[in-house]
Amino acid sequence: MPDHSSQxxxxxxxxxxxxxxxxxxxxxxxxxxxxxxxxxxxxxPPKQLSFDCTNLQSWDSGLMIFLVNLVRICREKNIKVxxxxxxxxxxxxxxxxxxxxxxxxxxRTILGQPVLAKIGNITIEAHRNWNDLLRFVGETGLAIxxxxxxxxxxxxxxxxxxxxxxxxSALFIVTLISTLVGMxxxxxxxxxxxxxxAEIFIANLVGLGMAREMGAMMTAIIMAGxxxxxxxxxxxxxxxxxxxxxxxxxxxxxxxxxxxxxxxxLCITMPLLCIYADxxxxxxxxxxxxxxxxxxxxxxxxxxxGFVPLKHFLIGIIKSGIFGVLVATAGCFRGLQCGRSASxxxxxxxxxxxxxxxxxxxxDALITVICQVIGV
Amino acid sequence: MEETKQLSVRNxxxxxxxxxxxxxxxxxxxxxxxxxxxxxxxxxKSTLLRHMVGLMxxxxxxxxxxxxxxxxxxxxxxxxxxxxxxxxxxxxxxxSSLTLGENIALPLQEYTKLPGKQIDELVSYKxxxxxxxxxxxxxxxxxxxxxxxxxxxxxxxxLDPDILFFDEPSAGLDPISSRLLxxxxxxxxxxxxxxxxxxxxxxxxxxxxxxxxIFLDPDAKTIIASGPPKVLLETSTDPRVINFLTRSNQRPQxxxx
Numbered sequence: 001m002p003d004h005s006s007q008x009x010x011x012x013x014x015x016x017x018x019x020x021x022x023x024x025x026x027x028x029x030x031x032x033x034x035x036x037x038x039x040x041x042x043x044x045p046p047k048q049l050s051f052d053c054t055n056l057q058s059w060d061s062g063l064m065i066f067l068v069n070l071v072r073i074c075r076e077k078n079i080k081v082x083x084x085x086x087x088x089x090x091x092x093x094x095x096x097x098x099x100x101x102x103x104x105x106x107x108r109t110i111l112g113q114p115v116l117a118k119i120g121n122i123t124i125e126a127h128r129n130w131n132d133l134l135r136f137v138g139e140t141g142l143a144i145x146x147x148x149x150x151x152x153x154x155x156x157x158x159x160x161x162x163x164x165x166x167x168x169s170a171l172f173i174v175t176l177i178s179t180l181v182g183m184x185x186x187x188x189x190x191x192x193x194x195x196x197x198a199e200i201f202i203a204n205l206v207g208l209g210m211a212r213e214m215g216a217m218m219t220a221i222i223m224a225g226x227x228x229x230x231x232x233x234x235x236x237x238x239x240x241x242x243x244x245x246x247x248x249x250x251x252x253x254x255x256x257x258x259x260x261x262x263x264x265x266l267c268i269t270m271p272l273l274c275i276y277a278d279x280x281x282x283x284x285x286x287x288x289x290x291x292x293x294x295x296x297x298x299x300x301x302x303x304x305x306g307f308v309p310l311k312h313f314l315i316g317i318i319k320s321g322i323f324g325v326l327v328a329t330a331g332c333f334r335g336l337q338c339g340r341s342a343s344x345x346x347x348x349x350x351x352x353x354x355x356x357x358x359x360x361x362x363x364d365a366l367i368t369v370i371c372q373v374i375g376v
Numbered sequence: 377m378e379e380t381k382q383l384s385v386r387n388x389x390x391x392x393x394x395x396x397x398x399x400x401x402x403x404x405x406x407x408x409x410x411x412x413x414x415x416x417x418x419x420x421k422s423t424l425l426r427h428m429v430g431l432m433x434x435x436x437x438x439x440x441x442x443x444x445x446x447x448x449x450x451x452x453x454x455x456x457x458x459x460x461x462x463x464x465x466x467x468x469x470x471x472s473s474l475t476l477g478e479n480i481a482l483p484l485q486e487y488t489k490l491p492g493k494q495i496d497e498l499v500s501y502k503x504x505x506x507x508x509x510x511x512x513x514x515x516x517x518x519x520x521x522x523x524x525x526x527x528x529x530x531x532x533x534x535l536d537p538d539i540l541f542f543d544e545p546s547a548g549l550d551p552i553s554s555r556l557l558x559x560x561x562x563x564x565x566x567x568x569x570x571x572x573x574x575x576x577x578x579x580x581x582x583x584x585x586x587x588x589x590i591f592l593d594p595d596a597k598t599i600i601a602s603g604p605p606k607v608l609l610e611t612s613t614d615p616r617v618i619n620f621l622t623r624s625n626q627r628p629q630x631x632x633x
Contacts, residue, residue: 026536027484027488027490027498027535027536028487028488029489030489030490031490031494033493033494060536061498061501061502061536064501065494065497065498065501068497068501068504069497088567089566089567089568089569090567091567092563092566092567093505093567093568096504096505096560096563096564096567097501097504097505098504099507100504100507100508100509101509102504102509102510103509103510106509106510106511106514107510107512107513108512108513108514339517340472340517341472341473341515341516341517342471342472342473343472343473
């Protein structure tokens with residue numbers, strides 16, 4: 001059986017070395033490496049190097065990388081390569097491969113950074129991020145200013161579309177989550193309150209919890225994952241496609257045109273969703289009370305009416321408006337900050353959600369402290 | 377070198393849902409030829425290319441690669457055939473989160489058993505062929521459009537394909553870069569012996585590289601002319617073809633373009 005693997009044989013001729021190439025030199029199988037040539041081959045350097053390709057059955061780039069490396073070595077050592085002894089295609093490819101020499105300074109070596117440099121870079125990056133955020137908040141403030149004076153440039157249909165996407169379309173998930181949260185609150189509370197025979201206070205617990213905290217908080221977290229991420233992905237993709245640049249070169253502020261409708265949409269829908277979530281949560285609590293604690297719907301709602309005054313609902317609703325601003329701001333900011341690649345869009349969406357949730361929790365803590373201080 | 381396979385299209389009808397784009401297409405791409413698919417914007421050139429590379433399934437008709445029907449064979453066979461194709465997309469379609477070197481190395485790592493060092497050498501060699509020596513570590517977003525196209529070509533050639541497909545290779549390039557790319561395509565055909573299928577409406581490219589061609593018309597919804605582009609320019613009697621090939625100027629009298 002003839003051997004089809006790629007091989008070379010070194011022959012010493014009268015004018016110098018001759019390399020006999022045989023077999024299939026294909027990248028789809030193993031090919032010899034130039035490093036496997038014996039060191040003695042080039043010392044002392046022969047006058048010239050030629051090839052015998054009569055037994056070469058087929059070749060592709062596998063042969064070419066061998067030849068390119070060989071020619072490079074020969075050039076360094078001033079050995080003449082008789083390229084005419086190679087197949088015609090290989091000669092042309094060799095010429096092409098050496099046609100455009102590497103320009104100085106294009107090659108990059110990835111060096112490990114010392115710790116100090118890393119800390120420095122992170123600090124500079126954080127500073128730049130902070131500046132970007134301030135600029136964005138400032139621009140958004142100006143855009144709101146011109147909106148209040150009736151001079152903002154954006155399309156009403158955009159606002160309408162965003163209202164729909166951030167409102168009715170989110171109803172199902174808000175219903176599901178807030179009812180379940182209400183049920184969980186009631187369930188956890190029921191076990192404790194039963195010990196004291198104070199089952200009826202389950203209504204106070206669920207009502208207060210949903211109205212003041214959980215309604216607003218859960219809606220905000222749902223909207224951060226749902227709508228905030230969508231804002232970042234939309235604006236990020238527009239950044240990749242240079243659509244944001246197209247707005248800028250038309251002297252249309254992307255903040256007015258893109259951010260304002262989204263911000264307004266969330267500011268309007270979040271409090272509404274929050275009210276809806278409050279009631280759904282309370283309803284969830286009612287279901288658990290009725291089935292587990294034998295508290296009738298009437299008793300339950302009577303108790304809530306008596307002991308959960310409207311101000312708790314108002315605090316929750318005001319909070320949710322603030323959360324709406326935060327989620328929209330984080331989503332749009334990360335979207336506009338996005339780089340120009342596919343992975344940058346993914347990063348923008350992720351960081352929009354993370355930023356939103358962090359901001360929501362921090363804001364909630366602050367509002368709670370403020371409420372304590374002013375005594376509401 | 378492995379024998380280059382030819383490609384033929386039989387009675388192909390392409391449609392998006394109910395909307396027929398082109399119908400009754402019949403042609404054969406000869407081995408080692410540069411085959412041009414031309415026609416005005418929106419006539420279905422790129423759609424035809426998407427059918428030929430196996431991205432879209434024909435509404436009717438067959439696409440034969442080396443005698444094997446691309447859509448009647450098993451998915452494994454189809455993948456085997458497709459892995460011997462190279463495709464250069466309109467804007468390069470380089471994976472933006474990988475460097476140029478990684479873009480070219482990926483198919484090599486997937487389809488060959490070469491050690492890492494030889495893959496690196498192959499990557500450098502392919503980049504040198506398209507005039508991008510030393511750009512291994514750059515990301516696609518850091519280089520110009522023309523360079524991205526050439527890097528896309530290097531990636532398309534990574535596995536020494538039997539058939540190379542080009543979608544609008546000169547779109548978005550300046551005349552000199554576009555000319556250099558044409559030269560490069562010719563050089564590669566001559567040295568690699570690959571079959572090349574090009575979709576373009578760039579007149580300069582059509583005449584400088586095309587061995588054979590078909591002309592698609594959006595109204596007739598089929599091929600209205602075929603043959604070597606230079607011959608078409610001289611002999612076609614169809615005003616639509618002449619208008620296209622002469623940019624609606626008069627046909628030059630007594631000579632070739």
